Amino acid sequence: MKRKFVSLLLLIFPLLTFSQELSIDEKIEEKFKPFADAVSSVVFYPITIVGIDVPIVIIILLLGALFFTLYFKFANITLLGVAIRAAKGKYDDVDHHSVDEVAGDPTPGGDVFESVQAEGVVGEVTHFQALTAALSATVGLGNIAGVAVAIAIGGPGATIWMILAGFLGMSTKLVEATLGVKYREVGEDGKIYGGPMYYLRKGLKENNLAGVGKVLAVLYAVFVIGGSFGGGNMFQANQATSQFKLLFGLESGFIFGLLMAVLVGIVIIGGIKRIGQVTEKIVPFMGIMFVGASLVIIVMNYNIIPDALMQVWNGAFSETSVVGGVIGVMIVGFQRAAFSNEAGVGSASIAHAAVKTKFPASEGIVASIGPFVDTVIICTMTALVIVVTNLKSGLFEYSNLDSNNNVIMNGTGKHLGGVDLTSVAFDSAIPGFSILLTIAVILFAFSTMLSWSYYGIQGWKYLFGKSKIADISYKALFLIFIVIGASSSLGSVIEFSDAMIFAMVFPNVIGLLILAPKVKGELSRYLKAIGRKD
Numbered sequence: 001m002k003r004k005f006v007s008l009l010l011l012i013f014p015l016l017t018f019s020q021e022l023s024i025d026e027k028i029e030e031k032f033k034p035f036a037d038a039v040s041s042v043v044f045y046p047i048t049i050v051g052i053d054v055p056i057v058i059i060i061l062l063l064g065a066l067f068f069t070l071y072f073k074f075a076n077i078t079l080l081g082v083a084i085r086a087a088k089g090k091y092d093d094v095d096h097h098s099v100d101e102v103a104g105d106p107t108p109g110g111d112v113f114e115s116v117q118a119e120g121v122v123g124e125v126t127h128f129q130a131l132t133a134a135l136s137a138t139v140g141l142g143n144i145a146g147v148a149v150a151i152a153i154g155g156p157g158a159t160i161w162m163i164l165a166g167f168l169g170m171s172t173k174l175v176e177a178t179l180g181v182k183y184r185e186v187g188e189d190g191k192i193y194g195g196p197m198y199y200l201r202k203g204l205k206e207n208n209l210a211g212v213g214k215v216l217a218v219l220y221a222v223f224v225i226g227g228s229f230g231g232g233n234m235f236q237a238n239q240a241t242s243q244f245k246l247l248f249g250l251e252s253g254f255i256f257g258l259l260m261a262v263l264v265g266i267v268i269i270g271g272i273k274r275i276g277q278v279t280e281k282i283v284p285f286m287g288i289m290f291v292g293a294s295l296v297i298i299v300m301n302y303n304i305i306p307d308a309l310m311q312v313w314n315g316a317f318s319e320t321s322v323v324g325g326v327i328g329v330m331i332v333g334f335q336r337a338a339f340s341n342e343a344g345v346g347s348a349s350i351a352h353a354a355v356k357t358k359f360p361a362s363e364g365i366v367a368s369i370g371p372f373v374d375t376v377i378i379c380t381m382t383a384l385v386i387v388v389t390n391l392k393s394g395l396f397e398y399s400n401l402d403s404n405n406n407v408i409m410n411g412t413g414k415h416l417g418g419v420d421l422t423s424v425a426f427d428s429a430i431p432g433f434s435i436l437l438t439i440a441v442i443l444f445a446f447s448t449m450l451s452w453s454y455y456g457i458q459g460w461k462y463l464f465g466k467s468k469i470a471d472i473s474y475k476a477l478f479l480i481f482i483v484i485g486a487s488s489s490l491g492s493v494i495e496f497s498d499a500m501i502f503a504m505v506f507p508n509v510i511g512l513l514i515l516a517p518k519v520k521g522e523l524s525r526y527l528k529a530i531g532r533k534d
Contacts, residue, residue, distance in 0.1 A: 036496035043499040057502045061344040064509045065168035068175050071516055072523070076170035076368055082530070083365045087127050091362065094529050124192055127366045129276030130355040132283040134177075134348035134367065137451035138341050138374045139287065140236065140444040144437070146340060147382040148421040152407045155398040156308070157315025159383040162340075166375030169343030170368040175512050178364030178519045179203060180349030181357065187466055191271065194353020195455070196220045196346040196504070197462045200511045207514055216507035217462070223504045224347065224459035230497015232452025233478060234485030239419065240445035241486040243438045257486025260446065261479040268453045268475055272354045275450050286443040287378065293436050294381035297429040301388050308387045340379055341371040345501060346508035347455045361526035364519065382422060389425040396421075453478050 046053035069076055085091065125133065150158050176196075183202045184194030197217045204213030237260060241253035267278050298305065342348065348370060355363045390396060396407045406415040409424070419441060426433040453475070460474040 036499070039496055039503075040499040043503045055502075057505050058338050060505060060509055061172075061338045062165065062168065064344055064512065065165070065172045067513070068171035068516065069168050072171055072174065072520065075174060075365075075523070076167055079365050079368070080372070082527075083369050086362055087131055087366045087369060089127065091530050092127075094359070094362075124190075124271075124273050124354045125276035125356065126280075127355055127357070127363065129280045130352045130363060131366055131369060132279040133272065133276050133351040133354075133451050133454070135287075135370055135373060136279040136283050136447035137232065137347060137351070137455065138370060138448075139283065139378055140448040143340055143374065143378045143382055144290075144422050144441060144444070145239070145419040147379045148386055148419075148425070149407075151383050151386045151398075152396065152401060152421065153399060155315045156311040156383070156387045157313075157317070159312045159380060159387070160316035162379050162383065163376050165338060166341060166371045166379070169338070169341045169371035169375065172343040172512070173341075173348060173370050174364040174368040174523075175516060175519050176343075176346050176349040176364075176508070177352035177367030178360045178522050179512070179515055180353035181355060181360035181363045182518065182522060184353040191466075192354040193458060193461065193466070195224075195350035195458055196508045196511060197224075197459065198353075199349075199515060200507060203511060203515045203518065206518075209514070213511075216510060220346065220504055220507045221459035221462045223500045223507075224350075225456050225463075226497055226500030227347070227504065228452045228456025228459070229478070229481050231501045232455065232497075233449055233481045234497065236445035236448045236452075237482045237485035238488075240442045243419065243441045253486040254483065257483040260449075260486065261482040263446065264449050264453065264482060265475070265479050267450055268478070272351070272454055275454055276354075279447055279450060282443060282447050286440055286447070287373065289436065290440045291378060291381050293426070293433065293440075294385045297385050297426065297433070298381075298388055300429060301392055304388055304391050308384065308391055311387060311391065312383075341374045342501075343371050344509055344512075345504050346512075347452075347501075347504065350455045350458050351451060359522070359526040359529060361519070361522040364523070365526070385429070386422065386425050389428050393428045395424060395428060449482065 043057060044055040047056055047059060048054070147162070150162070179199040180194045180196075183199035184192055185198060186192060197220050200220060201210075201213045201217040204210065204216070237257055238253075240260065241256050244256050245253055267274050270277075338344070348367060352363045352367050355366075357363055394410055396409050400408050402408060402415050407421050408415055419437075423434040423437050426437050456478065457471065457474045461470050464470045
């Protein structure tokens with residue numbers, strides 16, 4: 001245990017030095033870049049399709065999502081109503097108190113006291129809290145910044161393919177969350193430990209693949225820790241600070257980083273219960289605020305909507321579309337959706353595992369709502385705002401990008417990235433509306449850090465044990481990295497950490513494919529319990 005702990009500290013020592021000597025960012029960047037590039041080149045190894053390099057991890061995610069959609073007979077669509085009702089608590093009585101009749105029971109259908117074990121239910125959060133905790137990790141800057149870049153590269157037609165990929169991703173989330181609950185463990189203190197680490201180890205052991213399961217589980221735990229410090233922390237803090245500095249004209253982000261660290265610390269000390277209590281309030285608020293603001297812009301330009309929708313539809317299927325025609329636009333849309341909702345990464349199953357239920361599939365069905373909200377609704381809103389405002393004001397030409405994929409704006413010659421492009425679109429519709437976007441960015445970043453802290457600590461405790469020391473050490477490191485991310489420019493470190501997030505796909509999808517029959521059995525059991533035929 002101690003040897004493992006020391007080894008990991010040695011691995012992350014270069015990152016810890018940031019907190020002491022932020023002035024040497026460039027030197028560390030120079031030393032770290034070759035390592036980051038090597039890891040990223042493996043995870044995002046490109047396969048060329050119609051002249052476009054597509055990361056192999058995206059192909060795995062999409063093929064997996066398509067397989068699960070077909071294998072579960074489009075449960076992502078047919079069970080959407082059940083998912084919404086379950087999230088609202090309609091089936092809580094079934095989840096918490098139903099009686100499982102024992103084979104040979106001489107008095108079937110009797111009172112609950114006949115099967116005490118079946119009546120008991122473990123868990124720390126409600127269906128809705130688990131959903132919002134998972135959503136808070138995926139509904140973030142990718143929905144605002146990434147979508148803007150996707151539309152700029154692929155044109156309006158990429159929107160259609162983002163929506164389709166979002167629907168497919170719902171099936172993957174169903175599988176992940178079901179397995180997360182099925183193979184979770186309960187600590188002596190009643191806290192829940194779940195996610196891919198556990199269903200890879202325990203589930204694959206049931207399939208006579210114990211050795212493979214152990215290796216994949218450890219790899220996943222390492223990847224989720226790396227991802228939590230980078231993409232789930234430093235990147236979020238960095239982008240939120242940038243927007244804050246832009247709004248108020250500040251030079252340094254150190255104080256803002258400290259403030260965010262304090263606020264995050266107050267929440268994460270309470271664990272998943274506190275995170276769930278906060279996210280169930282923040283996520284609906286920020287979602288409604290962002291979607292509401294987008295709808296205001298779209299409605300104000302109602303006369304342009306038909307032309308905008310025509311651009312979206314034609315752009316999705318026109319052979320003369322930018323970047324290689326139909327397949328090129330399809331790839332751009334699919335890729336953005338995969339990065340946005342993280343279906344197949346497995347991280348969301350860690351949050352969903354903490355739900356109060358005795359039916360694993362109940363949470364799997366609820367979890368399928370995640371990609372629908374994240375990609376089908378929020379990403380679509382961002383895309384429509386970009387298309388409508390660009391059609392009205394002629395802000396930029398699609399596919400007119402510089403070497404860094406920044407959009408070259410018409411008239412001004414400015415080169416803007418994703419968040420800035422969305423901000424300009426908001427302001428072009430209603431002057432000052434970008435303030436709402438800044439608030440949304442900060443809230444998205446804050447909520448993302450909350451959930452990723454929980455994901456990371458689960459991986460940390462899987463490797464180093466569930467002691468108080470392990471708990472405190474991880475949380476302290478996580479808060480330090482918030483200040484680092486807010487104060488520094490750490491391109492290669494963040495690139496490496498993002499690669500760690502998507503490295504999680506490889507062990508996770510292997511487990512999902514092997515354990516899919518288990519999920520089918522759980523799904524049938526739950527649907528029977530609520531009186532619905534599958």
